[in-house]
Amino acid sequence: MRNVWLIWRKEMRSYFVSPVAYVLIVVCALFFGFFFWSLLQAYLQFSMEAQMRGEAFPMNMPEEIARRLFGNVPVTGLFIVPLITMRLFAEEKRNGTIELLTTSPIRDGEVILGKWLASLTMYCCLLFLTVINIGFLFIYSHPDWKPLLVAYLGLFLQAAGLLAIGTFMSSLTKNQIIAGALTFCVCLLIFVCGWVGEYNSETWARVSAYISVSTHMESFMKGDAGLEGRHLLRHVDFRRTFSHGALDGIAAVEVVSEYRVVEGAANKIRGVRHALYRCGAGGRDGCQCSRQPLRQVLRRHSQQTLQPL
Amino acid sequence: MITVKELTKRYARNTAVDHISFEIEKGQIVGFLGPNGAGKTTTMRMLTCFLPPTAGTATVAGFDVLEEPMEVKKRIGYLPEAPPLYPEMLTGEYLSFVGSLKGLRGAELKQRVDYVSERCAIADVRNKQLGKLSKGYRQRVGLAQAIIHNPEVLILDEPTSGLDPKQINETRDLIKSLAGDHTIILSTHILSEVEQICQQVIIISKGKLVATDTVDNLQNRSRGAESVLLEVAGRNGQIDTAVVQARIAKVAGVNRIVLKDKQPTYSRFEVETQKDHFVRGDLARAIVEGGWDLNEMRASAVSLEEIFLQLTGTQEAAPKVEGVVTGAGK
Numbered sequence: 001m002r003n004v005w006l007i008w009r010k011e012m013r014s015y016f017v018s019p020v021a022y023v024l025i026v027v028c029a030l031f032f033g034f035f036f037w038s039l040l041q042a043y044l045q046f047s048m049e050a051q052m053r054g055e056a057f058p059m060n061m062p063e064e065i066a067r068r069l070f071g072n073v074p075v076t077g078l079f080i081v082p083l084i085t086m087r088l089f090a091e092e093k094r095n096g097t098i099e100l101l102t103t104s105p106i107r108d109g110e111v112i113l114g115k116w117l118a119s120l121t122m123y124c125c126l127l128f129l130t131v132i133n134i135g136f137l138f139i140y141s142h143p144d145w146k147p148l149l150v151a152y153l154g155l156f157l158q159a160a161g162l163l164a165i166g167t168f169m170s171s172l173t174k175n176q177i178i179a180g181a182l183t184f185c186v187c188l189l190i191f192v193c194g195w196v197g198e199y200n201s202e203t204w205a206r207v208s209a210y211i212s213v214s215t216h217m218e219s220f221m222k223g224d225a226g227l228e229g230r231h232l233l234r235h236v237d238f239r240r241t242f243s244h245g246a247l248d249g250i251a252a253v254e255v256v257s258e259y260r261v262v263e264g265a266a267n268k269i270r271g272v273r274h275a276l277y278r279c280g281a282g283g284r285d286g287c288q289c290s291r292q293p294l295r296q297v298l299r300r301h302s303q304q305t306l307q308p309l
Numbered sequence: 310m311i312t313v314k315e316l317t318k319r320y321a322r323n324t325a326v327d328h329i330s331f332e333i334e335k336g337q338i339v340g341f342l343g344p345n346g347a348g349k350t351t352t353m354r355m356l357t358c359f360l361p362p363t364a365g366t367a368t369v370a371g372f373d374v375l376e377e378p379m380e381v382k383k384r385i386g387y388l389p390e391a392p393p394l395y396p397e398m399l400t401g402e403y404l405s406f407v408g409s410l411k412g413l414r415g416a417e418l419k420q421r422v423d424y425v426s427e428r429c430a431i432a433d434v435r436n437k438q439l440g441k442l443s444k445g446y447r448q449r450v451g452l453a454q455a456i457i458h459n460p461e462v463l464i465l466d467e468p469t470s471g472l473d474p475k476q477i478n479e480t481r482d483l484i485k486s487l488a489g490d491h492t493i494i495l496s497t498h499i500l501s502e503v504e505q506i507c508q509q510v511i512i513i514s515k516g517k518l519v520a521t522d523t524v525d526n527l528q529n530r531s532r533g534a535e536s537v538l539l540e541v542a543g544r545n546g547q548i549d550t551a552v553v554q555a556r557i558a559k560v561a562g563v564n565r566i567v568l569k570d571k572q573p574t575y576s577r578f579e580v581e582t583q584k585d586h587f588v589r590g591d592l593a594r595a596i597v598e599g600g601w602d603l604n605e606m607r608a609s610a611v612s613l614e615e616i617f618l619q620l621t622g623t624q625e626a627a628p629k630v631e632g633v634v635t636g637a638g639k
Contacts, residue, residue: 006409010395017397100393100454103357104410105382 003106007114008121011088015122020087024080028126035072036133039065066134066143070151073130074213077123077159078187084122085166086180088115093174112167119163127155158213162187187213310335310462310492311356315365318351325351327516328365333509335461338488340503340510340524341496342617348516349496350390353464356494357387370461383412386460386491390467392451396440400431400450403439404457411458421457429453429483444471452480456487463487465495469502481506500617512617537582537589540605541596542575548601550576556599562588575604 015021043064092098101111137143166183173179190213197209311333318326326348333339343349354360356367358378366373372380395403404422413421426432429449434442439450448471455463468484469477484493485506497503503510503524510527512520520527541553550571557566562583570577582588589606596603 003410006406010406014395014397095393095395096389096391097393097395099354099357099359099387099389100407101410102359103382103385103387104407105379105412106410107379 003110004114004117007106007111008118011115011118012121015118020083021122021125024083024122024126025129028076028080029129031076032069032073032130032133035069036065036130036136039068065137066148066151069130069133070155073127073155074158074191077155077162078184078191080123080126081159081162081166081187082180082183084119085163085170085183086176087170088119088167089171090174090176090179094176112171116164116167119167120160123159123163124156127152127159161213162190165190310337311367311369311494313352313356313365313367316352316355316362316367317364318348318355318360319363324516326355326362326513329513329516329518330365331511331518331521333492333494335492336489337509338484338493338495338507340507341494341513342498342500342503342510343496343513345498346515347513349513350466352513353387353466353494353496357385357464358382359387383458384461386455386458386463388451388455388463388465388468390470392447393454394439394442394447394450396438398439399436400439400442401426401435403450404453407454408457413458421459425453425457428456430479445473445476448472449476449480452483456491459490461492463491463493463495465493467497468495469497469499477502535582535608537580537592538569538605538607539578539580539592539596539603540575541578542602542604544600544602546574548574548576553596553599553601554578556595557592560588560591560595562591 046064089098092101102108134148138145162183165186166179169182169186170176170179172182190211192212192214194209194212194214196205197212313332314330316326316329317324329348329352341349341353351360355362355374356369358374358381361375366375368374369381370384372384374381395406398406401422404425405418408418408421426435429452431446431449431453434446434450439447442450448468452465452468455465465484469480472480481502484495487493495507507524509523510521511518539557542548550568553576554566554568557563557578557580563580564583565581567579567581568576569579580592582592593603593606
């Protein structure tokens with residue numbers, strides 16, 4: 001464990017000593033800020049139009065803003081993940097420092113785990129930037145925090161899986177660009193391979209839909225964490241398969257034992273899920289045609305979302 | 310301390326190391342010699358558990374490199390050909406990182422970092438980034454990381470490459486001073502280095518072991534002879550090289566004469582003579598009595614160079630030396 005911590009610390013340091021971390025943070029802050037701003041604008045526009053027409057228009061703020069914002073995060077992540085992971089092993093190989101690590105009394109698994117955890121930590125730092133945006137919603141209104149938390153859990157697990165792929169790809173080559181490009185291709189493929197499941201129900205299509213990240217993200221985004229822990233388990237699988245695959249292959253026994261842990265967690269999450277089901281939307285707006293300040297609009301909608309259908 | 314039996318490493322197309330066996334005792338400094346591509350680095354990498362051998366066994370300090378790699382790794386300090394440095398780290402920070410990787414901690418770690426920075430003369434760059442260090446410093450930091458956990462076995466791949474002559478001497482002294490407690494294997498292509506600091510030599514060529522012996526034995530075995538370098542000048546500004554050569558060849562104890570340089574006014578010869586023979590006096594007398602001037606006479610250093618060339622079979626590739634005359638005293 002101490003060795004994992006050592007490697008983690010070294011990796012975190014090299015992210016933050018080099019400009020890598022700062023460039024990524026600035027880029028992500030810009031993008032997330034832009035997504036949030038434009039989604040908020042669109043939301044205000046819709047709600048105003050609905051009021052002007054005097055229709056009962058179902059509006060749900062977490063649904064409209066947070067969920068769409070979170071829907072954009074994985075797309076950004078698709079570009080960010082290769083940038084985070086490509087150097088992990090490729091740089092060590094290029095520098096020759098891999099010889100130091102492999103001839104030191106430290107297990108391969110510890111090196112892999114340390115590096116993967118560091119990349120995950122780096123990703124979480126970027127993910128934290130969205131918390132700032134979401135924070136504004138909390139300042140001006142009272143959204144339900146539970147589905148947001150589940151969405152974060154989904155994003156976290158998804159990133160864990162993709163970063164594991166990136167770590168694996170980086171261990172294949174000493175060229176960072178090749179590692180990055182391979183990671184990007186595989187991640188993109190995993191994003192889109194679910195499409196075949198939409199028009200095809202043969203076994204291979206169902207399998208590829210199951211592999212796809214996006215199918216699993218949908219339920220997380222709705223605030224539904226894992227039907228019977230299925231999605232969670234899949235994410236755990238991913239990490240195991242790829243981090244071990246980098247050198248050792250899968251330890252099947254461990255996967256089974258992990259499955260039990262995950263099942264327990266899923267049962268707990270199910271309680272949250274039921275609570276979340278009730279957060280539907282209900283638009284019973286009166287006919288008011290005057291321009292309303294942002295604060296008022298947001299507060300009204302957020303209160304509505306808390307009413308059971 | 311190190312036992313290697315029939316060690317073999319095969320890649321897809323070629324065999325880098327072919328059934329090598331040797332044994333190294335505790336406290337020895339062993340020179341690992343061979344032309345480029347002979348398999349020195351591959352052998353070292355197998356000893357440090359970086360590469361798994363295709364066949365054969367290697368044990369370090371009683372532990373097999375395949376069976377108990379962790380135990381081997383704990384007891385080995387390794388300096389690869391290119392020092393394994395993280396360019397963005399500071400020197401001191403890097404040493405503590407490596408130290409803790411090797412299992413040191415707390416006060417002991419701090420004490421060892423201080424000790425190795427002192428020992429390898431890198432204390433003045435402890436707060437500098439590794440990427441900004443000069444080649445000499447990088448090499449010394451590499452050496453410092455290899456000895457930080459006071460390992461029983463030190464494996465150094467070309468430890469003096471890229472250093473200036475003063476640094477080379479310092480590094481050699483450092484390596485020599487480490488012997489005794491540590492068993493040291495170092496690969497090099499500088500033969501004089503082996504003569505100076507090693508007790509034992511292992512010569513490999515094209516993946517095969519060609520000789521393993523002590524430095525002294527190897528020198529004695531290959532030649533019971535020594536070389537003398539002569540510069541002879543004609544008194545009237547002219548010299549007939551062939552005559553001089555014939556005269557030298559008549560001196561008792563001369564085995565071989567090689568004409569090194571031929572100028573209108575003087576000639577240079579390398580004369581191989583039998584050992585323990587007072588041939589130098591005879592040579593000088595023969596030249597002066599023959600009516601020539603003896604400008605220079607010195608013993609050319611007996612080196613491993615020729616032994617090495619003989620053993621590794623690269624002699625044929627070397628440019629042919631002309632004017633070889635077999636001595637009459639033979």
